[in-house]
Amino acid sequence: MSSQPESFVGVILAGQRPGRVDALAEAAGVVNKNLVPIQGAPLVRHVVDALAATPGLSRLRIVVEPGTAPLIDAVLPHSRLQIDYVPAANNLADSVYAAVEGVGDLPILVTTGDNVLLTPGAVLDVLAVLQGGADVSLAMASQASVMAAHPEGQRRFYRFSDDAYSNCNLYAFAGPAATSAAESFRSGGQFAKKPMRMIMALGPINLALMLMGRLSLRGALKRLGRRFRLKVEPVVLADGAHAIDVDNARTFAVAEELLARRAMADAA
Template sequence: MSARTTAPTTAPTTAIVLAGRRDGATDPLAREAGVTHKCLVPVAGRPMLLHVIEALAGTARIGEIRVVIEDPAILARLPALRGLIANGRVTGVAAQPNLVDSVLAGADGAAFPLFITTADNVLLSPPAIEEMLASCAAAQADAAVAFARRDSVLAAHPEGQRKFYRFADDSYSNCNSYWLRDPTALKAAETFRTGGQFVKHPLRIVGAFGLLNLIRFRYGIGTLADTFARFSRRFRMTISPVILSDGAVAIDVDHARSRRVAEAVMADRTMLAQAAE
């Protein structure tokens, strides 16, 4: 595992938002909404991508925001982004045929560290982003993956998630938020170059993560921290889990149900903000 010193906490973090179409196909939500990309599907009256960019732009430690999408010109057609594009805060990057190459395209020439998320992560917030960046610095990690505890997710909304990763210490949901300290951490992404082919070729998963690690993960043997310590040894780098306090970040918009849930959480947030004024 790496023993490099931690990057200064004052260094700006580049955000990468993955907004391309999976396998080039139109998402069912996009078809229903009559738009070309899932990231343009309205959530609470606005394209979901705008919610994510608003959270990133409202975070002091986030610098450039790179949106990876097949046709970057789409961004300029969103009036809310024109000012951010004009001042260089938001830039478009052409998506590639697979997830890994899209991440690498987004990272090309970027200032590290990187914060990577998806355009459907509409409940991401500046406090959650700040919490993750601070946790990554404290852990002196090379890479990090954000999770939320089951109780936190269900507290945000009782239908927030229906599936959780079970470990000896608790059950967790992934928050579609990742952090990479420097370019050498990108080597972990190569594991996923085959993307969905893992489903057709399970032995590729075994080769990447190790059979024992997969058995432990599948049956919840050991804690989440234990599991990532094993992954770290496997990849010869420090990969840390970060537990976010806001369980809403684990609620991404994948279908009509989660879209309704996200809108309900947003409505609750608006009421709380108004009550606090």
């Protein structure tokens, strides 16, 4: 599915919630989880390397607390990359909105600093959907593919009428539609933590159908896109490892194991 993209801007969300002490960061003796080392490099370095290896990346924006930006900058490559640091907002939605301001017509690829199993192929697949006319694309992986990658990798799945899926924390926005999409997400707030905002943003009927498993993944996103006047398309990645990010000690161990396997396969 992947194809050679036009230039795009990469955005990595690496901020921490104010006042929160991350257990992994505390155990590793660092101030931000994205600096925790795994397989010889900080979490965020693995993500940056995947984006840097993707054809078409023109610049990179990293959303993080201003005090942490120099620490992240010190562990990143600076050969050809233009890296901008954007101050993290108080919530994820506002951070995304701040990161996409002023990018012009370029497509935007958004992921998280703990998405260490990200690959250039997955990035290209998500961007390719934009070339097909979508305003927003997001990566998902089926439950079967995630379990095949590692049985302990993910425990949260969203059940639709066609299958159960997990989110891969990988999104793309097409040019000018990016800002309006981010604004929609911004007004919707952090859905998982503020259910009433989710109901207001999605509409009670759409939300009920999704919760009852009456809609397919594509059908649910079509309704969501209609609500925001955007064409939203899913990309179901074949490798379920893309749905495994580093949230806690369990997923850290899983990601470390899978990264080691990849390194061995590359060396063979």
